[in-house]
Amino acid sequence: MRHSPTEEPRVVQVALIGITMLLFSAFLLLPLVVVFSQALVHGVGAAWDSLQDPDAIAAIDLTGIVAAVTVPLNSVCGLAAAWCIARFEFTGRSLLITLIELPFSVSPVISGLVWVLLFGANGWCGPWFERHGIRIVFALPGLILATTFVTLPFVVRTLLPLMQSQGVDEEEAALTLGASGWQMFRRVTLPNIRWGLIYGVLLCNARAMGEFGAAAVVSGHVRGQTTTMPLFIEALFNDYDWVGAFTMAALLSLLALVTLAVKLLLERHMGLRGGALL
């Protein structure tokens, strides 16, 4: 029985949904299952022990520090950039929009290489920093720079369409009602974009923690010092330490799952309010 002209017969519906589910399970769910099952193949104890390794703890700490610096940085800068682009007409505006997208279109390896060329031992500014005893490449600053570059577009790209579609009317109304610039931002602008902002920050964080390519170039791979979680996973994997590698991978996957869950909650929340996320 058809309920509307655009509705397909039941058989087609079931078939289409079935194929979709099968594909998604194979490509998305299966790897996840493999990661977790491999991590726990010798039991929870072995997995737990592998996380107690000092190098593993150092990797987790390092990833945490990199994310803790890059995510707030990119959130604030992203918010400011989205605001500028959405609210003002200025020369170089379209150039800025294109530039902000650059990290998405450039291979992460190149994003890392740029910093090596700039700050490496033979780079443009490297020797100067070297003389002053500051290490940038193959150290924490390099990892932060590379990760910041790679994750730059997330917050801007989430906020920009949202702010453009919402327009400037409410902000102008706040001004005519006597609100200061800060009050306008705090009470009108920010509440209107808060779900989009949280979503952008989540995506940014997921990428900051998971970045491999750019981090691999600038890391130097010193275990316990410049090895982030994704790099550590690769190192363990190359050492045939399956449990260690997959446990660390499972930890990263958990982060992804939490991100997804929060995103789902956000979307449900926004759906209730009748707002669109993107």
Added chain:
Amino acid sequence: MTLELRNLHKHFTGVPALDGVSLTMRRGEFLALLGPSGSGKTTLLRSIAGLEFLDSGEILIGGRNMEMVPAQARGIGFVFQTYALFRHMTVAENIAFGLAVRPRAQRPNRAEIHRRVREMLDLMGIGDLTKRFPAQISGGQRQRVALARALAIEPHLLLLDEPFGALDAQVRKELRVWLRGLHNRLGLTSIFVTHDQAEALEMADRVAVLRAGRIEQIDVPATLYADPANAFVHEFLGEAQHFACVVADGTAVFDESGLSPLPTSLPAGPAIAVIRPHELALCPGPGPAVVESVHQTGPLSRIAVRLHGRVIEVLQPVADPVPSVGSQCCLDLGSARLYAT
């Protein structure tokens, strides 16, 4: 509060949006800015509110120059065409906004704000909407909330940008009468922007007609309608027909044959005669026009005649005799107004 505009100029990338606008408003006046789209009326309104920066000119509110006064400090109630209600706040929170953001020293206490919001809600007749969100109320209700929010700060001046633009005809008509009443009751000084001449003439104390960033004429509705300053104003204030003519020795001779020349005091040169459909008179007998159709519904008969290839509409009292379709007639332009071109 009084408002004085002195020679306002503003350009948008080469195109003049305001081209020397000056006007004076007395306290308690209700002024309409009327003009086609792109005539600069919204720009003018936004400039008064401090939402646009002027290239030159002065705005005085209550005698005080507004040049260095930002939008926040002008004390102007602005009702946006889209209403611009804060979508994440309830109706009550929207109305309270202007009071809640005041500096601590001037901010009324919580109970006082609540009382004022209540008062506004009752004034607008929307007391039962307090806890609703803007997305949950109708267009007409949103407009009242926007108005309540603007009035809650007790503005010196109320500015309304196309206040009825987004509403359907029935609601429009009701709100017109209600808004005019509200203006009188509260002793407001208001300006509203519209492109609807009927709305402007019906509601306003005075109407300023704008074209291409200039005020073509500013007058009380009756004068404006009866004595338009030029062909543009004449045409914009209601249906009108144009007849090109040439003036020589105090007589205007029409370009189209078969129309009787008119006496005029205009100097020699090309001119245009403008006449409203109800001022046109048909005289039976041989003439240049042919009756195309006759509609006798309503208080006026609507007669379409064809003159040299164009159709001209004539309105006449339903009691007057109507010509038969296809018959010839001549047109009497005696009531036309002549403007030099």
